[in-house]
Amino acid sequence: MRPSLTSSRRTFLKTAAASAVASSAVAASGRPVGPNDRVRIATIGMGIIGFIDTECALKVPGVELVAVSDLYSGRRTHAKEVFGDRVDAVVDYRDILARKDVDAVLLCVPDHWHAPMSIDAMKAGKAVYCEKPMVRSVSEGPEVIAVQKSTNSVFQVGSQFASSVVIQALKESLRKGDIGKLHAIEARYNRNSALGAWQYSIPLDASPETVDWDKFLGNAPKRAFDADRFFRWRKFYEYGTAVAGDLFVHLLTAIHVATDSQGPTKVAAMGGRRYWNDGREVYDLIMGLLDYPETPAHPGFTLALQTDFEDGGGENSSFRFIGDEGVIDMSFDAFKVKRVGIAHESPEQILHGYNSVETFSNEQQAAFAAKLNKEKGTGPGPAPGNPAPFSSPKGYDARYDHFVNFFKSVREKAPVFEDAEFGFRAAAPALLCNDSLRENRMIGWDPKAMKITP
Numbered sequence: 001m002r003p004s005l006t007s008s009r010r011t012f013l014k015t016a017a018a019s020a021v022a023s024s025a026v027a028a029s030g031r032p033v034g035p036n037d038r039v040r041i042a043t044i045g046m047g048i049i050g051f052i053d054t055e056c057a058l059k060v061p062g063v064e065l066v067a068v069s070d071l072y073s074g075r076r077t078h079a080k081e082v083f084g085d086r087v088d089a090v091v092d093y094r095d096i097l098a099r100k101d102v103d104a105v106l107l108c109v110p111d112h113w114h115a116p117m118s119i120d121a122m123k124a125g126k127a128v129y130c131e132k133p134m135v136r137s138v139s140e141g142p143e144v145i146a147v148q149k150s151t152n153s154v155f156q157v158g159s160q161f162a163s164s165v166v167i168q169a170l171k172e173s174l175r176k177g178d179i180g181k182l183h184a185i186e187a188r189y190n191r192n193s194a195l196g197a198w199q200y201s202i203p204l205d206a207s208p209e210t211v212d213w214d215k216f217l218g219n220a221p222k223r224a225f226d227a228d229r230f231f232r233w234r235k236f237y238e239y240g241t242a243v244a245g246d247l248f249v250h251l252l253t254a255i256h257v258a259t260d261s262q263g264p265t266k267v268a269a270m271g272g273r274r275y276w277n278d279g280r281e282v283y284d285l286i287m288g289l290l291d292y293p294e295t296p297a298h299p300g301f302t303l304a305l306q307t308d309f310e311d312g313g314g315e316n317s318s319f320r321f322i323g324d325e326g327v328i329d330m331s332f333d334a335f336k337v338k339r340v341g342i343a344h345e346s347p348e349q350i351l352h353g354y355n356s357v358e359t360f361s362n363e364q365q366a367a368f369a370a371k372l373n374k375e376k377g378t379g380p381g382p383a384p385g386n387p388a389p390f391s392s393p394k395g396y397d398a399r400y401d402h403f404v405n406f407f408k409s410v411r412e413k414a415p416v417f418e419d420a421e422f423g424f425r426a427a428a429p430a431l432l433c434n435d436s437l438r439e440n441r442m443i444g445w446d447p448k449a450m451k452i453t454p
Contacts, residue, residue, distance in 0.1 A: 045109035066102060068083075069089070094120070107131060154409045154413065169390045173390075179326035183299065186320040187304070213225045216230055263429055272285060421450075
């Protein structure tokens, strides 16, 4: 279970003092950082997100990088160029796990390695920050959860919006009933460029001599070396989780935090490859429809998800939380509430507007008007006021907050903000969207037991 915000985080939300938080030389608990507070980390996988995560983690006071691991020699070289020669750079992640001076590992590897490395790292006694999605397939989830519980490990999934002040403020807005009873959510995460569609650049020296191809494959089917598959692995089902696994999981994380939901009971998806005919196996457009039952935490609602890699209108991410009294329009940085509510027609609109009364006989129209006047129809009520919009502080980075929360857990064994159960409940519906699209069927899901249902 994710903990609620601490009092210090509530203060941060109210004061919007992100820059002060980022620059203060204190540990996550608020105590000055001392020698015993130091957390030594190692990053496994120095691709794009590996460098981003490492640089962000090192902004948290008291965090020190001691080692990295990557299968491409050029990235090992660049890690030393960026972080210094004192940082050890190795090929095999198991050499990282064997080190006594590593307290925590950041797993920034292809999706097919998330579960195996998480399990190995927890069994080796390391705290684990695993990039989303937590697993590549639904079948891997239970074992990761079981190992976290049996080892009592600090394990946090890296979908940073679980710690975002924007999502926490949204959660409070829904709790207060700013839009009445929630019944529908629309969320999208669109892109419109080659880089956004994972056509990342390949180094000129890519070869079997500079890449440990066999280690990359792991349990995936054996193939001859293919630089496209190594450097653009998200395009292939054998290593990645397609568009839904990469991006739906962010949307689902935010929605599950905001609503306290454990997940949907029905999942259906459609899509296909519409534009990026570049040799990829996976689709570039997907739309998902997920049904959430009523629970003690939230009313029943239906969720529509979309990711489109060829959105000619421009790259965008957005949410609409729709209730019977209003709508919240949200990005990952801000949201605003618009309250209109259900329209209540005036007697004049009922009698003479776009309604069936004027199709009645004159006698029935007169009788209906007399009855309506006697009942004194309420007519439209006063327009409700809208709460003030919420925006994250200038320069705010939810990823930084997510690392602050992770290292607080490492130092103090405090509950993490996105543990294995939460991470699996966010990943599973996204992965089921992939299955639904490929199998052309709706899939049932038990969000409490975390199992596929007939």
